[in-house]
Amino acid sequence: MTLQETLAPHIKKAISHLYKTTLETVEFQATRKDFDGDITVVVFAMLGVVKGNPAQISEAIGNYLVEHVEDVIKFNVVKGFLNLVISDDYYLDFFKNVSDFSKYGKVGNQGDAILVEYSSPNTNKPLHLGHIRNILLGYSVAEILKASGRKVYKTQIINDRGIHICKSMLAWKKFGNGETPESSGLKGDKLVGNYYVKFNKTYEKEISKLISEGISEEKAKTQAPSLIKAKEMLRKWESGDEETVALWKKMNGWVYDGFEETYKALGVDFDSLYYESNTYLLGKDSIEEGIKKGVFYKKDDDSVWCDLTEEGLDEKIVLRSDGTSVYMTQDIGTAIQRVEDHPDIGGMIYTVGNEQDYHFKVLFLILKKLGYSWAEHLYHLSYGMVDLPSGKMKSREGTVVDADELISDMSKTARKISEELGKIDDFSITEKEALYHTIGLGALKYYILKVDPKKRILFNPEESVDFHGNTGPFIQYTYARIQSILRKAGNFKSISIDGLQLHKKEKELLKQLQLFPETLQLAATHYSPALIANYTYDLVKAFNSFYQKVPILGTDNSIEKNFRVQLSHGVAEVIKNAFSILGINVPERM
Numbered sequence: 001m002t003l004q005e006t007l008a009p010h011i012k013k014a015i016s017h018l019y020k021t022t023l024e025t026v027e028f029q030a031t032r033k034d035f036d037g038d039i040t041v042v043v044f045a046m047l048g049v050v051k052g053n054p055a056q057i058s059e060a061i062g063n064y065l066v067e068h069v070e071d072v073i074k075f076n077v078v079k080g081f082l083n084l085v086i087s088d089d090y091y092l093d094f095f096k097n098v099s100d101f102s103k104y105g106k107v108g109n110q111g112d113a114i115l116v117e118y119s120s121p122n123t124n125k126p127l128h129l130g131h132i133r134n135i136l137l138g139y140s141v142a143e144i145l146k147a148s149g150r151k152v153y154k155t156q157i158i159n160d161r162g163i164h165i166c167k168s169m170l171a172w173k174k175f176g177n178g179e180t181p182e183s184s185g186l187k188g189d190k191l192v193g194n195y196y197v198k199f200n201k202t203y204e205k206e207i208s209k210l211i212s213e214g215i216s217e218e219k220a221k222t223q224a225p226s227l228i229k230a231k232e233m234l235r236k237w238e239s240g241d242e243e244t245v246a247l248w249k250k251m252n253g254w255v256y257d258g259f260e261e262t263y264k265a266l267g268v269d270f271d272s273l274y275y276e277s278n279t280y281l282l283g284k285d286s287i288e289e290g291i292k293k294g295v296f297y298k299k300d301d302d303s304v305w306c307d308l309t310e311e312g313l314d315e316k317i318v319l320r321s322d323g324t325s326v327y328m329t330q331d332i333g334t335a336i337q338r339v340e341d342h343p344d345i346g347g348m349i350y351t352v353g354n355e356q357d358y359h360f361k362v363l364f365l366i367l368k369k370l371g372y373s374w375a376e377h378l379y380h381l382s383y384g385m386v387d388l389p390s391g392k393m394k395s396r397e398g399t400v401v402d403a404d405e406l407i408s409d410m411s412k413t414a415r416k417i418s419e420e421l422g423k424i425d426d427f428s429i430t431e432k433e434a435l436y437h438t439i440g441l442g443a444l445k446y447y448i449l450k451v452d453p454k455k456r457i458l459f460n461p462e463e464s465v466d467f468h469g470n471t472g473p474f475i476q477y478t479y480a481r482i483q484s485i486l487r488k489a490g491n492f493k494s495i496s497i498d499g500l501q502l503h504k505k506e507k508e509l510l511k512q513l514q515l516f517p518e519t520l521q522l523a524a525t526h527y528s529p530a531l532i533a534n535y536t537y538d539l540v541k542a543f544n545s546f547y548q549k550v551p552i553l554g555t556d557n558s559i560e561k562n563f564r565v566q567l568s569h570g571v572a573e574v575i576k577n578a579f580s581i582l583g584i585n586v587p588e589r590m
Contacts, residue, residue, distance in 0.1 A: 002518055003039055003086065004028045006071070011041060014064040019050050036076055037083030038511065044080055054080025088502040091510040095566075096497065101573035105517040107149035112346025112377075115338055116142040119156040119263075119270075120352070123255040124168040125193035127262050127403040129459065130353070133386050133448050136583065138351035139268040140449055140529040141381060143581045148524035153342055157274040157334065160252050166233040168192050169247055170226065171199035181254050187261060187404065188254025202226050262403050267441070267583055272341070274334060280325065282333025286370060287319050295369045306366055316362050331363050332370075339374055347377025349527065354382040354454070381527050384456035386448070406461075410440030413465045414473070421467065423590065435587055439473050440465065442584045446472030449582050450533035470537045472584060475575060478540045480590035482572040485552055489565045497563050505546040509567060512542040516574055520581075529582055536578040543571050 008026040015023040027045040031037035043058045050057055055077055062075035062082055071090040076083050098104050118138020121127055127135075139154070146152045159165075172179070172195045181188040203226045210220035221227070236244040263269065287304055290296040296304050296318060304319035318329050325333075339345060350360060360380035367375035388401060414436045418424055424432060447464035451457050467473050502510070515535065523531040552564040576586050 010069045014061050018060050021049055023049055031083050035078055035083050038086040039084050041082040043082055058082040092497055094514055101570040105520045106147045109151050110149040113151035113344045115153045115345045115348045117155050118351035122159040123252045124164045124196045126189035129386050129401040132403050134351050135268055136445055136448050137383055137453055140582045141527050144523050147581050148521055153271045155272045156270055159276045161277040163230055163234050166230045167199040168196040170230050170233055171195035187258040189258030192251055192255050265407050279334045280330050282337055283329035286332050290370055346374055349379045349381050351381040354384055357382055383453040386457045386459050410444045411436045413461055414439035417465050438585050438587050442472035442476050445584050449529040452530050475536055475540050476586050477590050479572055479575045479586040482568050483588050485568055492562055492565045495562050503550050505549045509542045509546045512539050532578050
């Protein structure tokens with residue numbers, strides 16, 4: 001139980017006893033640092049039920065709690081805010097009752113399973129910085145939900161068909177001369193991405209040429225020979241042309257190998273994969289069913305629409321007049337298919353950038369109108385774009401920040417800063433390289449995950465690898481510092497700490513530790529890794545303040561020494577636990 005959960009019934013009882021009325025909820029907040037107290041009761045929030053002067057009400061409740069609640073030892077009132085001082089024994093009992101801090105806060109499976117979709121790349125280019133934010137968010141939300149007690153399925157839909165895929169294929173066919181990942185020494189996704197860029201450069205030249213011949217820009221864009229050939233290739237693929245399908249399979253295979261390498265480097269995984277080439281025809285049956293139910297209607301040209309104007313949206317086409325589907329049709333069908341494939345799921349999370357906010361509002365509303373109960377539990381994990389100091393990225397111009405290059409650059413930046421600090425001179429070359437990767441990747445992940453998903457990010461690699469402030473390396477360094485303390489402490493026994501008088505900094509650290517389970521559940525409710533990231537930073541700040549003010553190994557009191565070593569160990573386990581949920585590793589030495 002949290003401190004709030006412990007105190008709330010007593011405060012309600014106090015109100016009933018003192019004022020003969022019933023209080024439904026009690027509002028708490030953290031006590032300001034300049035006042036004495038561990039938690040503050042907001043008495044102003046009670047004035048709708050309890051009539052009187054807030055300061056006098058606070059005094060009365062405070063006196064009642066000191067008299068009737070063993071853990072409340074004193075109080076003070078500041079302008080109607082009731083600050084409560086909690087006994088050391090309360091915090092020591094909490095610490096003793098946590099049997100294993102490595103599992104602290106985690107809950108076993110409860111409730112329906114949930115499916116989390118993330119990554120979902122196109123097979124015409126390598127993964128880039130924008131994909132990295134998507135992947136890290138989706139993966140960490142899946143891990144948070146798992147730790148909070150949900151069974152989770154991680155999935156992605158791979159956009160492996162369409163005109164953009166044919167553009168890469170066409171360019172390779174024209175310019176490739178049989179080049180392969182093996183012959184070029186390039187990762188498969190990088191190789192295919194180069195041909196996508198090559199196609200667009202050729203296409204732009206053709207447009208310029210047509211414009212110079214007197215054709216309007218609008219017409220030039222549709223009449224450029226490369227685009228016409230790409231459309232013809234798409235028609236061949238859709239008709240099952242053997243040569244086209246064989247090339248499509250070969251080039252997509254290169255890309256999948258490349259993606260897998262990047263996913264492995266990022267430390268993420270999936271439980272299932274969906275391919276658009278298998279799902280793009282799904283949903284048509286649902287459209288027919290929806291017409292019968294009155295969810296959809298046909299226009300004179302036989303196109304099918306859904307009227308959402310009463311819900312404040314617009315009319316949305318779900319089937320073209322020639323009977324072909326649109327993205328909305330496919331998404332309806334894919335959602336239904338996923339529930340059929342995973343009958344135990346009660347909801348789905350789609351990790352997709354905020355430019356698709358409207359699309360998901362429409363999709364979720366249509367699925368509700370079709371009568372699917374699980375549609376009430378669909379969530380769009382919308383996130384802002386990632387910018388660089390140099391500006392916006394553009395795939396077709398080849399100006400994106402390649403994910404693999406970014407991971408490599410982060411390791412190089414970690415190497416540079418680590419060498420400047422000069423604290424790992426006794427490491428072997430292998431140990432150093434592993435450490436650079438752990439620090440670099442931790443810096444990247446933390447920098448992205450500490451920000452609320454809805455906010456846009458300006459990513460600065462140098463800033464992210466700073467060993468001071470709210471960064472991954474700062475937290476990793478604190479973990480490594482604790483490991484050093486534990487190594488020096490050697491074997492420490494669990495001895496009785498009853499009656500131990502806590503230092504102010506020990507109490508602050510215990511209070512922060514106690515918040516972890518609550519923070520984890522809150523992060524799961526709000527699908528926000530930022531809550532876990534910033535909780536961990538606050539925990540590390542509390543530990544460093546404790547470390548600077550309180551002797552751990554230097555105290556002569558054996559009970560104090562054992563407790564402080566155990567407390568340090570507990571903090572390290574929670575740091576490791578929290579970072580693991582974010583997909584970040586922690587080094588034993590730095």
